[in-house]
Amino acid sequence: MVWVNDIIQGVLTGGLYALFACGLSLMFGVMKVVNLAHGDLAVVGAYIALGVITVTHVPVLWSFLIVVPIMAVLGYGLQRTLIQAALNRGELTTLLVTFGLSVVIEAALLQFLSADSHALGVNSSIITGSFSIGSQIQIAYLLVLIFAVAVLVLLGLQYFLSASRYGRMIRAVADDREAAQLSGVDYRHVFGIAAAIAFGTVALAGIAYGMYSQFSPTTGTDTILLFAFAAVVIGGLGSLWGTLVGGIVLGVAQQIGAQINISYEVLAGYLVFLAVLVIRPQGLTSRKAQS
Amino acid sequence: MSVATETTPRSADKIRVTRSRRNMAWTGAGALVVVVVLALFPYIVYSGTTGIMVQGFVILTMASMWNLLAGYAGLVSVGQQAFVGLGAYFVLILAIHGTSPFAALPVAAIGCGVAALPMWWLVSRLRSGYFAIATWVLAATVMLIIERFPALGGGTGLPMPGLSGFDPTLLAAYTYWIGLAVTVLALATVWLVLRGRLGLALTAVRDDEVAARSSGVRVGWVRMLVFVVAGIGCGAAGALNSISLLNVNPDAVFSVSWTAKMAFAVVIGGLGTIEGPILGTLLYMILQQSLQSYPSWYLMIFGAVAMIVALFARRGLWGLVDDHLHIRLFPVGYWLWGPDSNGRRGAKGPGRRGTGGRGRGGRHSEGQRSG
Numbered sequence: 001m002v003w004v005n006d007i008i009q010g011v012l013t014g015g016l017y018a019l020f021a022c023g024l025s026l027m028f029g030v031m032k033v034v035n036l037a038h039g040d041l042a043v044v045g046a047y048i049a050l051g052v053i054t055v056t057h058v059p060v061l062w063s064f065l066i067v068v069p070i071m072a073v074l075g076y077g078l079q080r081t082l083i084q085a086a087l088n089r090g091e092l093t094t095l096l097v098t099f100g101l102s103v104v105i106e107a108a109l110l111q112f113l114s115a116d117s118h119a120l121g122v123n124s125s126i127i128t129g130s131f132s133i134g135s136q137i138q139i140a141y142l143l144v145l146i147f148a149v150a151v152l153v154l155l156g157l158q159y160f161l162s163a164s165r166y167g168r169m170i171r172a173v174a175d176d177r178e179a180a181q182l183s184g185v186d187y188r189h190v191f192g193i194a195a196a197i198a199f200g201t202v203a204l205a206g207i208a209y210g211m212y213s214q215f216s217p218t219t220g221t222d223t224i225l226l227f228a229f230a231a232v233v234i235g236g237l238g239s240l241w242g243t244l245v246g247g248i249v250l251g252v253a254q255q256i257g258a259q260i261n262i263s264y265e266v267l268a269g270y271l272v273f274l275a276v277l278v279i280r281p282q283g284l285t286s287r288k289a290q291s
Numbered sequence: 292m293s294v295a296t297e298t299t300p301r302s303a304d305k306i307r308v309t310r311s312r313r314n315m316a317w318t319g320a321g322a323l324v325v326v327v328v329l330a331l332f333p334y335i336v337y338s339g340t341t342g343i344m345v346q347g348f349v350i351l352t353m354a355s356m357w358n359l360l361a362g363y364a365g366l367v368s369v370g371q372q373a374f375v376g377l378g379a380y381f382v383l384i385l386a387i388h389g390t391s392p393f394a395a396l397p398v399a400a401i402g403c404g405v406a407a408l409p410m411w412w413l414v415s416r417l418r419s420g421y422f423a424i425a426t427w428v429l430a431a432t433v434m435l436i437i438e439r440f441p442a443l444g445g446g447t448g449l450p451m452p453g454l455s456g457f458d459p460t461l462l463a464a465y466t467y468w469i470g471l472a473v474t475v476l477a478l479a480t481v482w483l484v485l486r487g488r489l490g491l492a493l494t495a496v497r498d499d500e501v502a503a504r505s506s507g508v509r510v511g512w513v514r515m516l517v518f519v520v521a522g523i524g525c526g527a528a529g530a531l532n533s534i535s536l537l538n539v540n541p542d543a544v545f546s547v548s549w550t551a552k553m554a555f556a557v558v559i560g561g562l563g564t565i566e567g568p569i570l571g572t573l574l575y576m577i578l579q580q581s582l583q584s585y586p587s588w589y590l591m592i593f594g595a596v597a598m599i600v601a602l603f604a605r606r607g608l609w610g611l612v613d614d615h616l617h618i619r620l621f622p623v624g625y626w627l628w629g630p631d632s633n634g635r636r637g638a639k640g641p642g643r644r645g646t647g648g649r650g651r652g653g654r655h656s657e658g659q660r661s662g
Binding site: 089 | 439
């Protein structure tokens with residue numbers, strides 16, 4: 001029964017990790033940008049949510065209505081300026097610039113907002129509440145909610161990419177930028193839109209993490225970026241639903257590790273990641289190997 | 292080689308190829324003088340100053356290694372802190388068992404080179420950005436594994452044993468000399484590697500991987516070798532750092548800020564030049580010393596400057612120096628003395644623009660086009 005509980009908890013936590021991962025996956029899929037500042041931006045989202053809640057007293061669950069647009073605008077702006085400038089100069093520069101951004105954001109958060117940990121909506125009933133199945137399985141409403149949000153975000157993204165005008169433009173640019181340009185698509189604008197969407201999911205990930213656990217300036221790289229990346233690799237590079245599979249595998253591995261010894265929680269996740277890297281480098285869901 | 296065959300006999304006897312525009316003996320003598328003067332520092336300055344310089348040696352050694360990785364082998368590793376930490380812990384393990392930390396340093400460095408092999412096997416199948424994060428995850432994994440050993444201090448670390456018997460001034464001097472030796476060895480290794488066959492292969496891989504592969508360069512092998520050498524260098528630097536701080540703390544030695552410092556020093560100084568990391572480290576030390584009461588500020592400024600340089604001066608500050616003054620402290624390319632180039636760099640061929648100054652081993656071909 002303990003194991004059943006672990007698997008249920010792991011699957012639900014996987015939703016959170018999928019939420020971490022889908023922005024990273026989207027930016028790589030469309031712009032071929034591996035955004036090393038991904039985790040720090042999620043933490044920025046969490047801090048913005050904290051500020052919004054403190055100032056306007058909106059309920060924590062509705063803070064996303066304000067934070068997601070802010071982050072989306074930030075994403076569009078960053079993509080059109082810094083990231084596009086780096087992309088024009090090549091892959092190496094893009095990596096260096098996003099790494100620089102990550103370090104600068106983290107140092108700035110430490111300097112201006114201190115190293116203290118924060119959490120979102122500590123007293124809200126949705127965060128503390130849970131329901132039981134049988135005597136040993138207790139499921140937090142929050143985890144179910146986060147999992148549902150992750151699935152909704154992935155469904156929404158898939159619908160958006162396959163059915164909407166901008167979605168088609170994004171896929172066209174991702175497939176063949178020059179052909180898309182010849183058809184009259186301004187690829188820079190499309191990249192900006194994709195970045196705005198990715199940053200929107202990053203904001204959701206930040207808020208979800210802030211409700212799920214405590215966050216501090218170092219959370220972005222220690223936890224969010226590395227877990228997101230592990231989920232992306234386990235699930236298969238560049239696959240949207242793969243991130244959910246990867247997140248779930250990572251979550252279950254961590255829960256089982258924690259069951260053996262609480263200090264093995266994170267390590268178990270990384271070991272599964274390394275095992276996937278060795279046995280199935282293309283990831284669990286993708287059919288052909290990617291270089 | 293191709294110079295003689297592709298030029299007309301008339302001009303062939305006017306063409307000369309040398310390693311440098313100046314006589315190498317002067318560079319060698321200059322380097323020797325600098326090293327000797329640096330070696331005398333413990334007699335001249337206070338131990339506080341040598342302590343700061345040891346920090347500079349640590350960063351310079353790491354930066355030279357990261358330059359080899361990113362500037363030549365095209366491997367942007369964000370996980371070099373794995374080796375910084377392993378170097379520190381290998382020294383700690385040996386010191387716990389009674390070895391002097393100074394004697395343990397070279398062993399620890401070799402140990403890091405050995406540890407780099409399985410790590411390379413794990414991450415080598417990923418490219419560019421994914422390689423970068425994978426090395427980061429690997430470093431986090433290594434830290435989590437090491438924290439599982441209570442004998443090594445678990446999550447809090449241990450003071451470095453075997454150093455309490457030394458007189459503080461003498462200890463500072465020994466640490467300084469070891470640091471100088473590590474740095475000189477690291478720089479010499481980088482220079483020799485780049486001058487030799489491996490350097491030619493590396494430059495080829497950096498400029499065009501596909502072309503290098505089709506010319507018979509074993510790209511995977513070359514990259515692995517660089518990864519191992521960088522592991523040894525960063526391990527030695529990490530060991531040196533733990534000796535100078537007299538303490539090993541897992542969170543500090545496995546911090547990604549090590550990679551940030553080494554990478555930014557390289558980028559600011561000049562990626563893909565041997566002189567770049569030296570200049571970058573110098574700037575880092577100046578910034579760090581002047582802002583030492585605001586530890587977050589200097590990393591913020593350093594990172595921001597690195598981003599600006601990466602965007603607007605891709606060969607770094609040394610690249611600017613080189614473009615205007617044609618100075619090369621550690622020549623690894625070839626200089627063509629053509630009939631009318633008069634020792635100046637041959638006119639840039641129109642095709643070179645695209646690779647944006649990354650070319651350097653290919654200098655003789657530039658000269659050919661103009662001459």
